[in-house]
Amino acid sequence: xxxxxxxxxxxxxxxxxxxxxxxxxxxxxxxxxxxxxxxxxxxxxxxxxxxxxxxxxxxxxxxxxxxxxxxxxxxxxxxxxxxxxxxxxxxxxxxxxxxxxxxxxxxxxxxxxxxxxxxxxxxxxxxxxxxxxxxxxxxxxxxxxxxxxxxxxxxxxxxxxxxxxxxxxxxxxxxxxxxxxxxxxxxxxxxxxxxxxxxxxxxxxxxxxxxxxxxxxxxxxxxxxxxxxxxxxxxxxxxxxxxxxxxxxxxxxxxxxxxxxxxxxxxxxxxxxxxxxxxxxxxxxxxxxxxxxxxxxxxxxxxxxxxxxxxx
Numbered sequence: 001x002x003x004x005x006x007x008x009x010x011x012x013x014x015x016x017x018x019x020x021x022x023x024x025x026x027x028x029x030x031x032x033x034x035x036x037x038x039x040x041x042x043x044x045x046x047x048x049x050x051x052x053x054x055x056x057x058x059x060x061x062x063x064x065x066x067x068x069x070x071x072x073x074x075x076x077x078x079x080x081x082x083x084x085x086x087x088x089x090x091x092x093x094x095x096x097x098x099x100x101x102x103x104x105x106x107x108x109x110x111x112x113x114x115x116x117x118x119x120x121x122x123x124x125x126x127x128x129x130x131x132x133x134x135x136x137x138x139x140x141x142x143x144x145x146x147x148x149x150x151x152x153x154x155x156x157x158x159x160x161x162x163x164x165x166x167x168x169x170x171x172x173x174x175x176x177x178x179x180x181x182x183x184x185x186x187x188x189x190x191x192x193x194x195x196x197x198x199x200x201x202x203x204x205x206x207x208x209x210x211x212x213x214x215x216x217x218x219x220x221x222x223x224x225x226x227x228x229x230x231x232x233x234x235x236x237x238x239x240x241x242x243x244x245x246x247x248x249x250x251x252x253x254x255x256x257x258x259x260x261x262x263x264x265x266x267x268x269x270x271x272x273x274x275x276x277x278x279x280x281x282x283x284x285x286x287x288x289x290x291x292x293x294x295x296x297x298x299x300x301x302x303x304x305x306x307x308x309x310x311x312x
Contacts, residue, residue: 010050010057014067017046021071028244031210038240038276041263044075078242079263087260088288088310095311096290097166097189101127101198101279103236103266103302104135106157110299111138117298118142121306124165125187127198129236130300131159152181160235162198175219178202178212182220182235186228190311195227199235213238214245224252230284230312236302240276249282257281257307261292266303279305286312 024037047068054064090096100123104114118126119142126146128135133153136143143149146163150170153159158180162170170185182199197220204210217237224231233254239246241256241263250256258264258277265275279302283289288310295304 007057010053011064013046014050014054014064017043017050018067018071021047021074024242025074025244031204031207034204034210034239034243034245037243038278039274040075040078040242041265041276042274043071044079047071047075082241082256082258082261082263085260088290090290091288091310094288095190096308097124097311098306098308099123099125099127099196099232099234099281100304100306101129101234101236101281102295102298102304103129103200103279103300104131105300105302106130106132106135106159108299111135113298114300115139115142117295117304121295121304123306124189125196126161126163127183127196127234128161128163129159129198129200130157131161135159136161150183150185152183154181158200158202160198160200162196175216175223177215177219180216182216184227192230192312193228195229195231197227197231197233199233199237201236201238203238217245217249221249221252221254224254229253230287232284232287233282234280236278237280238278240278241280242276246280253285254282255285255287257283257287257289257292259289261289264292264294264305266294266305268301269297269303270301278302281305281307283307283309288312 020036021043024033027033051068058064100121131153136153143163148164148168151161160183162183162185167188168185170183172181173184185196187194201213201216202209204213265277266279291308293306
C-alpha cells in the first residue's frame with residue numbers, strides 16, 4: 001500500500017508541472033513567471049513520468065490524467081512545429097552562404113576551442129557576442145581572415161563584433177533603450193542586399209531588465225520596414241522560443257530559422273538536461289534556410305550556432 005506522504009508528493013509534482021507549463025503563457029508579463037516558460041521540453045518528459053507513476057500509485061487517476069494531459073499537450077504545441085516543419089530543398093544552381101553566431105562568454109579561457117570551431121565552420125559571416133578587448137587579441141588571426149569588420153569591444157558582457165567576407169557597411173545602434181550596442185550590417189551577397197541585425201539584450205534578472213529585454217527586441221521588430229530585405233535578426237536574445245515575448249517577434253514577415261531542424265538548445269552548454277534555446281536567428285520568410293546546427297562546447301556557457309542559407 002502506498003503511503004499518504006508519497007501520494008501527496010506525487011499530487012504536488014503534478015500540480016507544479018502543470019502550473020509551470022501553462023501559467024507563463026497565460027501571465028507572461030512578470031519576469032519571474034516568464035522564466036518558467038523556457039523549460040517546456042523538461043516539463044513534457046516529467047509529465048510523462050508522472051503519468052506512469054500515477055497509474056500505479058493514485059486512486060483518483062482521472063484527475064491526475066487530465067492535469068498531466070493538459071501539460072503534455074500544452075508543451076507539445078510549442079515543441080512539435082520545430083520537428084514537423086519540412087525544410088526547403090536546396091535550389092538548383094543556387095549558391096549558399098553560412099552565418100555563425102557565438103556567445104564567447106567574456107571570462108571563457110578556451111580561446112583554442114573557439115578558434116578551432118570557427119576555422120572548421122569557415123562561415124562567410126561571423127557574429128561574436130560578449131566581445132572584449134581580450135577576445136579581440138585572442139581572435140586576431142581569425143578576424144583578419146574577414147576583410148569587412150565591425151568590432152565593438154567592451155569591458156562588460158555586451159561587446160559585439162560582426163565580420164564578413166562579403167562587402168559590408170555597418171553601424172552601431174542602441175535602439176533608444178539601453179546602453180548596450182547592437183550592430184546593423186548591410187551586406188551585399190551576390191548582388192542581393194541583406195540586412196543583418198546582431199543584438200544581445202540584457203538577461204531578465206528582475207522586472208526592469210525583463211522589460212528592457214522585451215522592448216529592445218520589439219523595437220528591432222517594429223523597425224523592420226527601415227531595413228533592406230532579406231532581413232536577419234540574430235544573437236543571444238536571453239529568451240527561449242517558448243515565451244510569449246519571443247513569439248511576438250514572428251511577425252512582419254519573420255520566421256524562426258530552426259523550423260524543421262529541431263529545437264537545437266544552446267544554454268546552459270554544460271548541462272544537457274536543463275538546456276533551452278537562447279541563441280536565435282530570425283529570417284525573412286523569403287529566405288531559404290538549408291541547414292541549422294549547434295556546435296560542440298567551446299568553453300562558453302552557450303553553444304555556437306551556424307545557419308546555411310541559399311542566396312536569393
